[in-house]
Amino acid sequence: MRTGSTFILGSSIALVLLGSCFGAFYQDFSVDWGGENIIFNEGVNGVDLRLTKITGARFASRNSFLFGAFSVNLKLIAGNSAGTVCSFYLTSYGESHDEIDIEFLGNVSGQPYVLHTNVFGHGKGEREQRMFLWFDPTADFHNYTVFWNHRLVTYVCCGTWIILPFESSEILKKYPNTYLNTQAQVVSGSIFDGSTWATRGGLIPTDWNSAPFIVKYRDFSFNACNVVNNNVAHCKQNNAKSWWEAKKLDRSSIMRLRSVTKKYRFYDYCTDKARNPTPPAECRYNNL
Numbered sequence: 001m002r003t004g005s006t007f008i009l010g011s012s013i014a015l016v017l018l019g020s021c022f023g024a025f026y027q028d029f030s031v032d033w034g035g036e037n038i039i040f041n042e043g044v045n046g047v048d049l050r051l052t053k054i055t056g057a058r059f060a061s062r063n064s065f066l067f068g069a070f071s072v073n074l075k076l077i078a079g080n081s082a083g084t085v086c087s088f089y090l091t092s093y094g095e096s097h098d099e100i101d102i103e104f105l106g107n108v109s110g111q112p113y114v115l116h117t118n119v120f121g122h123g124k125g126e127r128e129q130r131m132f133l134w135f136d137p138t139a140d141f142h143n144y145t146v147f148w149n150h151r152l153v154t155y156v157c158c159g160t161w162i163i164l165p166f167e168s169s170e171i172l173k174k175y176p177n178t179y180l181n182t183q184a185q186v187v188s189g190s191i192f193d194g195s196t197w198a199t200r201g202g203l204i205p206t207d208w209n210s211a212p213f214i215v216k217y218r219d220f221s222f223n224a225c226n227v228v229n230n231n232v233a234h235c236k237q238n239n240a241k242s243w244w245e246a247k248k249l250d251r252s253s254i255m256r257l258r259s260v261t262k263k264y265r266f267y268d269y270c271t272d273k274a275r276n277p278t279p280p281a282e283c284r285y286n287n288l
Contacts, residue, residue, distance in 0.1 A: 068224020081106025083195030083206030184227035
């Protein structure tokens, strides 16, 4: 498996390219659970995760990061995937953890997948957004990227900015303890049974006659600031030198984001008045 990763250590840059061998995946990642359902595919430089009625699987990077661009190519479960959840996300650990989620909620055959995102800051989540994808994510591999810098968390799908859950330039001035800038995060992938909630609020259960369910991960790419021994100081001090810190939405990106949001997004925590009578602080600044 070939994994391209750029780790920023102080002012030095180290490019790590791992060869195509079974052990290479385990140099970059460890198994959290379900190791028997992690299938390495040497010929295509990738790894598959499998969900059975017994268990799913999850892996996490051995390195942790503060800020960067995190990318993977995914091919999701074809056919009846109702009740299944596949994910690519960043997370720290503990009750007050930070987390940046991309989850794919399966559906019955012929119905569109749902892309579900959430952001946790200091243990508080409930920043969900949901949208349908405008392509078939099971027919081929598609690229998904998380951009995270000192002022911005956003998601990019196939080169298109799709969700802006957190733009912190003004928030940090008024709410300095709300943003994700103090905890290093690992990069994880998983597949699990979410039949109690994932498809139409749990109305459609997992069809275990269709198991095993398989999601395919290829071409991980992490261009990020590597954190050693939980010391994030160098990542915060040197952020101006990192290319991902200059990442922002230009006019064409904003127009495309508006178009995608209007056509495909069907849930936004910022507009859920029943759940949030007073919208969270960041919603005021994320209205494009």
